[in-house]
Amino acid sequence: QKEVEQNSGPLSVPEGAIASLNCTYSDRGSQSFFWYRQYSGKSPELIMSIYSNGDKEDGRFTAQLNKASQYVSLLIRDSQPSDSATYLCAVNGGASGGSNYKLTFGKGTLLTVNP
Amino acid sequence: NAGVTQTPKFQVLKTGQSMTLQCAQDMNHNSMYWYRQDPGMGLRLIYYSASEGTTDKGEVPNGYNVSRLNKREFSLRLESAAPSQTSVYFCASSDLLNQPQHFGDGTRLSIL
Numbered sequence: 001q002k003e004v005e006q007n008s009g010p011l012s013v014p015e016g017a018i019a020s021l022n023c024t025y026s027d028r029g030s031q032s033f034f035w036y037r038q039y040s041g042k043s044p045e046l047i048m049s050i051y052s053n054g055d056k057e058d059g060r061f062t063a064q065l066n067k068a069s070q071y072v073s074l075l076i077r078d079s080q081p082s083d084s085a086t087y088l089c090a091v092n093g094g095a096s097g098g099s100n101y102k103l104t105f106g107k108g109t110l111l112t113v114n115p
Numbered sequence: 116n117a118g119v120t121q122t123p124k125f126q127v128l129k130t131g132q133s134m135t136l137q138c139a140q141d142m143n144h145n146s147m148y149w150y151r152q153d154p155g156m157g158l159r160l161i162y163y164s165a166s167e168g169t170t171d172k173g174e175v176p177n178g179y180n181v182s183r184l185n186k187r188e189f190s191l192r193l194e195s196a197a198p199s200q201t202s203v204y205f206c207a208s209s210d211l212l213n214q215p216q217h218f219g220d221g222t223r224l225s226i227l
Contacts, residue, residue, distance in 0.1 A: 031213060032213050032214075032215075034215055042220070042221075043205055043218040043219060043220050043221050044158070044205070044218050045218070046215050046216075046217065049215050088157075088158070090216075092212075092213050102160065102173075103148075103160075103216055105157050105158040106157065107155070107156070107157035108157065
């Protein structure tokens with residue numbers, strides 16, 4: 001059973017600060033890693049994909065992947081109140097079972113950015 | 116470009132009634148998925164279709180059936196609705212199985 005673990009939060013940060021969201025996963029063979037943002041009452045929206053160890057930056061967002069530690073994180077710089085949402089970590093693929101279909105989601109971390 | 120379109124957006128059913136949730140994507144994606152999202156449970160995969168003509172069970176398939184009608188459309192059917200199936204249902208699609216998935220707006224289903 002593949003597992004993806006996230007701190008449920010809420011994580012509260014002041015406007016302008018860096019928000020750090022963390023995720024660990026159990027399947028060492030996992031290949032693809034995604035961060036989704038979900039506003040209350042809305043559908044998940046893809047914000048970052050990362051496939052190899054290291055950092056990937058896109059605007060104010062940075063995804064970090066460490067496969068040896070089975071750890072993926074999302075940093076949000078200069079946090080804005082509009083970043084307040086639930087952030088879902090999703091992990092895909094892996095050697096176990098030979099199936100790549102399963103995008104296993106964490107339960108999400110609620111981020112609140114205070115003005 | 117609509118992306119992934121789900122209908123209806125809201126529905127209230129009585130226990131025992133049947134209904135079909137519709138999903139269509141216009142991104143020429145090969146793979147399509149149905150999830151349900153419940154408070155405290157996260158997103159759980161019900162069924163998926165890796166490509167046109169194939170369907171497979173996900174994590175929570177009991178009480179549901181699916182049809183991949185063509186490359187664009189993937190429907191989810193509740194044959195005899197139960198209160199435990201009250202949830203928000205999301206359809207998603209991706210180019211390939213291990214590519215990022217794109218979600219529709221969801222169907223909010225209540226079963227009384």
